[in-house]
Amino acid sequence: MESAPANPGQGIGASVLRKEDDRLLRGRGQFVADLRLAGMRDVAFVRSPLAHARIRAIHKPHECGDDIYTAADLAPVKPIRAVSGLPGFKVSEQPVLATGKVRYVGELLAMCVADTRARAEDIAASVKLDLEELPAVHDMLAGRQAGAPLLHDSWGDNVFLETNVEAGIARAFDAPIKVTREIRTARQCMAPIEGRGVVAHWDRRLEQLVIYSATQMPHIVRTGLSECLGLDHERIRVVAPDVGGGFGYKGILLAEEVALGWLAMHCDRPVRWIEDRREHLTAGANCREHHYRITAYAERDGRLIGIDCEATVDSGAYSAYPFSACLEAAQVASILPGPYDFPAYRCRTYSVATNKCPILPYRGVARTGVCFALELVLDAIARETGIEPHEARMKILVRPEQMPFDNITRKHFDSGDYPQALRRAVAAIDLPAVRARQKRGEPDGRLIGLGTAVYCEQAAHGTSVYAGWGIPMVPGYEQASARLTPDGGLELRVGVHSHGQSMETTLAQVAHEILGVALARITLVHGDTAFTPYSTGTWGSRSMVMAGGAVARACEEIARRAISIGAWLLKAEASAVRVIGGEVVGPTSKVSLQDIARVWYLRPQDLPVHVNPGGLEATVGYKPLRDSGTFSYAAHAVVVAVDPETGNVEILDYVIVEDGGKLVNPMVVDGQICGGVAQGIGTALYEEMPFDAAAQPLASTLADYLLPGPTEVPAMRIEHMEIPSPYTEFGVKGIGEGGAIAPPAAITNAINDALRALGAREILQSPATPRRILDAIARAGEAAP
Amino acid sequence: MKAANFEYERPGDIKSVIALAEREDIVTKLLAGGQSLGPMLNLRLAQPDVLVDITAIPELKRVEENADAVTLGACITHADIEDGRVPDGCAGALSTVARDIAYRAVRNRGTIGGSLAHADPAADWISCLAAMGAEALVSGPAGQRTLAVAVLMTGAFDTALAPGELIEAVRIPRFSRSARWGYFKVSRKTGEMAQAIGVVLHDPDRGVCRAVMGATESAPIVFAQAAALFGGTSGAPALDRLDLDAATQALITAGITDAIDRKLHITALKRAIGRAAQA
Numbered sequence A: 001m002e003s004a005p006a007n008p009g010q011g012i013g014a015s016v017l018r019k020e021d022d023r024l025l026r027g028r029g030q031f032v033a034d035l036r037l038a039g040m041r042d043v044a045f046v047r048s049p050l051a052h053a054r055i056r057a058i059h060k061p062h063e064c065g066d067d068i069y070t071a072a073d074l075a076p077v078k079p080i081r082a083v084s085g086l087p088g089f090k091v092s093e094q095p096v097l098a099t100g101k102v103r104y105v106g107e108l109l110a111m112c113v114a115d116t117r118a119r120a121e122d123i124a125a126s127v128k129l130d131l132e133e134l135p136a137v138h139d140m141l142a143g144r145q146a147g148a149p150l151l152h153d154s155w156g157d158n159v160f161l162e163t164n165v166e167a168g169i170a171r172a173f174d175a176p177i178k179v180t181r182e183i184r185t186a187r188q189c190m191a192p193i194e195g196r197g198v199v200a201h202w203d204r205r206l207e208q209l210v211i212y213s214a215t216q217m218p219h220i221v222r223t224g225l226s227e228c229l230g231l232d233h234e235r236i237r238v239v240a241p242d243v244g245g246g247f248g249y250k251g252i253l254l255a256e257e258v259a260l261g262w263l264a265m266h267c268d269r270p271v272r273w274i275e276d277r278r279e280h281l282t283a284g285a286n287c288r289e290h291h292y293r294i295t296a297y298a299e300r301d302g303r304l305i306g307i308d309c310e311a312t313v314d315s316g317a318y319s320a321y322p323f324s325a326c327l328e329a330a331q332v333a334s335i336l337p338g339p340y341d342f343p344a345y346r347c348r349t350y351s352v353a354t355n356k357c358p359i360l361p362y363r364g365v366a367r368t369g370v371c372f373a374l375e376l377v378l379d380a381i382a383r384e385t386g387i388e389p390h391e392a393r394m395k396i397l398v399r400p401e402q403m404p405f406d407n408i409t410r411k412h413f414d415s416g417d418y419p420q421a422l423r424r425a426v427a428a429i430d431l432p433a434v435r436a437r438q439k440r441g442e443p444d445g446r447l448i449g450l451g452t453a454v455y456c457e458q459a460a461h462g463t464s465v466y467a468g469w470g471i472p473m474v475p476g477y478e479q480a481s482a483r484l485t486p487d488g489g490l491e492l493r494v495g496v497h498s499h500g501q502s503m504e505t506t507l508a509q510v511a512h513e514i515l516g517v518a519l520a521r522i523t524l525v526h527g528d529t530a531f532t533p534y535s536t537g538t539w540g541s542r543s544m545v546m547a548g549g550a551v552a553r554a555c556e557e558i559a560r561r562a563i564s565i566g567a568w569l570l571k572a573e574a575s576a577v578r579v580i581g582g583e584v585v586g587p588t589s590k591v592s593l594q595d596i597a598r599v600w601y602l603r604p605q606d607l608p609v610h611v612n613p614g615g616l617e618a619t620v621g622y623k624p625l626r627d628s629g630t631f632s633y634a635a636h637a638v639v640v641a642v643d644p645e646t647g648n649v650e651i652l653d654y655v656i657v658e659d660g661g662k663l664v665n666p667m668v669v670d671g672q673i674c675g676g677v678a679q680g681i682g683t684a685l686y687e688e689m690p691f692d693a694a695a696q697p698l699a700s701t702l703a704d705y706l707l708p709g710p711t712e713v714p715a716m717r718i719e720h721m722e723i724p725s726p727y728t729e730f731g732v733k734g735i736g737e738g739g740a741i742a743p744p745a746a747i748t749n750a751i752n753d754a755l756r757a758l759g760a761r762e763i764l765q766s767p768a769t770p771r772r773i774l775d776a777i778a779r780a781g782e783a784a785p
Numbered sequence B: 001m002k003a004a005n006f007e008y009e010r011p012g013d014i015k016s017v018i019a020l021a022e023r024e025d026i027v028t029k030l031l032a033g034g035q036s037l038g039p040m041l042n043l044r045l046a047q048p049d050v051l052v053d054i055t056a057i058p059e060l061k062r063v064e065e066n067a068d069a070v071t072l073g074a075c076i077t078h079a080d081i082e083d084g085r086v087p088d089g090c091a092g093a094l095s096t097v098a099r100d101i102a103y104r105a106v107r108n109r110g111t112i113g114g115s116l117a118h119a120d121p122a123a124d125w126i127s128c129l130a131a132m133g134a135e136a137l138v139s140g141p142a143g144q145r146t147l148a149v150a151v152l153m154t155g156a157f158d159t160a161l162a163p164g165e166l167i168e169a170v171r172i173p174r175f176s177r178s179a180r181w182g183y184f185k186v187s188r189k190t191g192e193m194a195q196a197i198g199v200v201l202h203d204p205d206r207g208v209c210r211a212v213m214g215a216t217e218s219a220p221i222v223f224a225q226a227a228a229l230f231g232g233t234s235g236a237p238a239l240d241r242l243d244l245d246a247a248t249q250a251l252i253t254a255g256i257t258d259a260i261d262r263k264l265h266i267t268a269l270k271r272a273i274g275r276a277a278q279a
């Protein structure tokens, strides 16, 4: 299946330019840090310099004691509790300002407020801390050992949760091929261009706490604030203005948000905190640290029979709200089989508390690590059995005739042709040509390598999946409101948030598809709990499936109402008129939606007697036919050149063949893929947040924490397959995270392919830094761990 | 990450800068392009009372040429050099080096004098200008003096500048027609500081054959007589005569104990030699 026709107007399938870019590209966006409220004061936090310590005392200097707040001042504020209902889950309580102990470097100890941030930092620097250092858990595997220092004294160990999934693993034990690897992924930071930020004030007229926050989930933040501050929901309004990227970090209730909310109520002045990059890197946006001990069993021809895995995730000190500390590790067990069909499986997982800041879900969440582990062992099997890596995958990819397919962990694949994606990717990268070039050798001595990886991305999964996790937030029906304005414009109200996803454009395209109102006259209202239906927000690649479906339903309802008024005005039967291109069209005449709206609002004397009094405004809820999620997927193929003397890697070619179901705006989808791949390249080659043995974070600026830049991200070649989901409106599938999932696996496989010529040790840890590559070369001949 | 409070002065002549620096009641810090100092102020690693902006002083932007050398004022920016707005007496070598420093936004403001004074071991100019045999012209309370760039840097972020002294200009000897120059910077990605730098200058007409291994933990390793690296032989540096033991020994002496670090330095040196041979 090829992309939609070139010119479908402004509706579904049209690559229209983004409506939001007119303001964003001219620098006219309005982000939290752009807000100026009269009398606003700035906050700086005193953060723990130690990873693990008992708090003996916090001394406020006399001269500015009134501008410093500690846990004692915030006494009625409740800690953040993100519980999971999974059996055995141990609960952590994250105090908003630390009490008793600090459990990671950067944990909040005191809040300082002044007229400028610089002055607030002066005050913060004047606070004297009396801390008794305790031994720290800096590594998840060490944290699992008996006798490790305890983070949460009452637990008895440091394991938030242990899970085990098993399906006939014994069947695999006498397989002729057995490959075991120990694989690690680095702790990373999400690094959206805009960090977190909060402006809070108390609205006296409405008796309401108003929180402007750089968040992707305003309604969930409101619920969390309500719990921690003990305020009724009506007393809280959360506004998410323009938000400069989120990737998961902005889907978390921050202690800083709660603290600012409390402060705004107490100091009777607007207050703000804008996260700086050091706070962001060392105390905020951490994610992704996994460890796998994985064994793959296969036939002699390379067909995978079974996977046996023990996975550990470094969860950090606390369970983050609302996703909890278990989501990442427990998901590993259910998604490790990826897009493959094989008969034997076992996976045990551990979510381990360490003295590091909590890890948070990042684009792709557990999938990036899982894909890395599985795809690296599949390449190891291919090498062991002497076949091309894509051949090993072809033998086990779920086939189109199996759809819909329930896999070994009972994931329900809705539709797709996975082998086609891989076949096309291998063809596009031109495998024979790459192998010939590899054999020929490069004039500059660099080594050529080819890597592939395939993943699937479960998206927009709903109640049936999340109810089982028992976390504070379970998505249900998604609602949207549509309202025709008196002059014929259309307002859409949604509780999801657009912060890079282009929803101001794409949801308008959905509405246009149904009502034909020109995109220029469609406005998306979002990011404000006062104006939008409750929603769990934007996460899990769910917004187009869920909010797109809801917008379609709401617009269909508006169409029905407009038809009944229009038919009356046209003196036609309702069954004989239709909405086409912004007009209600009857057998002999037509009337525009604009005229219908004018009649409803301004000339009600012209309305039919039995008109629906709901008028031209409707809120409708939506869920796909099945809420077990859509499955988008892609095959990535990459060619790299590795410099064996510097360890540097250049990406020479990158191909993606992806099925995202029906594409609402193919250009926007390409943008999502490119952005995701850029982040995946960061994961593969550059990004790493190291800690020393005292659990001190070692990358505190972007000079230490390397991100890929324009010269490191190559032009990519993207091919689309549009196999619709049978369960969703228009057949759309969620695609927001996919780009970030496969690159670390594909690129590392390519590097290992390149290094094979030297007999180097396999790279089994991300990122594949020059040092790791040179080390692998230096240790040629040593067996893999 | 906001700077601690400071006062700001922008004098128009060097005398006033020195007078401010001599005051004992205040701590001053010179501000040139601010590309290294700016982050240090914001991270509060530097907390001067008075920031003395030296970019309004005409002498510090001067350009002088004679038959032997080009002299560039300390406040000439990397971008001035990259774009050829100032003469390049080194057959284009200066602009090639400038182009690989940081990103354009940094190059627009960052200065050659600031780079030398900051003495970041991984910076490009300190290694290159040492290899070129350049001299820093220094002014201070005790008057003027010149210091070879090769000895200006005494350690990581440390220089031989006395309190109150500033770099006024850099005098860079011209290459002769016979000069062969090779420069190689190993870095993780475009715009990053170097992990290793190799430089070779062979200019037989002037009797110069220098090599530098830079971006070490400290000051660059300068071989004023590069013959020592090539088995004592004279003539153009050639890869097949490179004495790996001598290079390795120099790195060990400089405290580089890690084998992978040494490999990167040797690679940078080899590639610089290769480039000089092709030049």
Ligand SMILES: Cc1cc2nc3c(=O)[nH]c(=O)nc-3n(C[C@H](O)[C@H](O)[C@H](O)COP(=O)(O)OP(=O)(O)OC[C@H]3O[C@@H](n4cnc5c(N)ncnc54)[C@H](O)[C@@H]3O)c2cc1C
Pocket: B029, B030, B031, B032, B033, B034, B035, B036, B037, B038, B054, B074, B075, B100, B101, B102, B103, B106, B109, B110, B111, B112, B113, B114, B115, B117, B118, B120, B122, B123, B124, B125, B165, B166, B167, B168, B191, B192, B193, B194
């Ligand atoms: C993102 C980034 C990437 C970078 N990458 C590189 C790179 O790849 N290679 C590289 O070489 N550099 C790099 N740099 C550093 C850059 O080149 C700076 O311009 C340079 O280090 C300092 O020059 P400046 O004029 O900005 O000095 P400033 O920041 O103004 O000052 C630096 C220090 O020198 C002192 N100083 C300044 N001028 C004088 C003077 N005339 N006499 C005495 N003392 C003086 C100041 O007091 C201060 O202590 C990078 C910087 C950034 C921000």
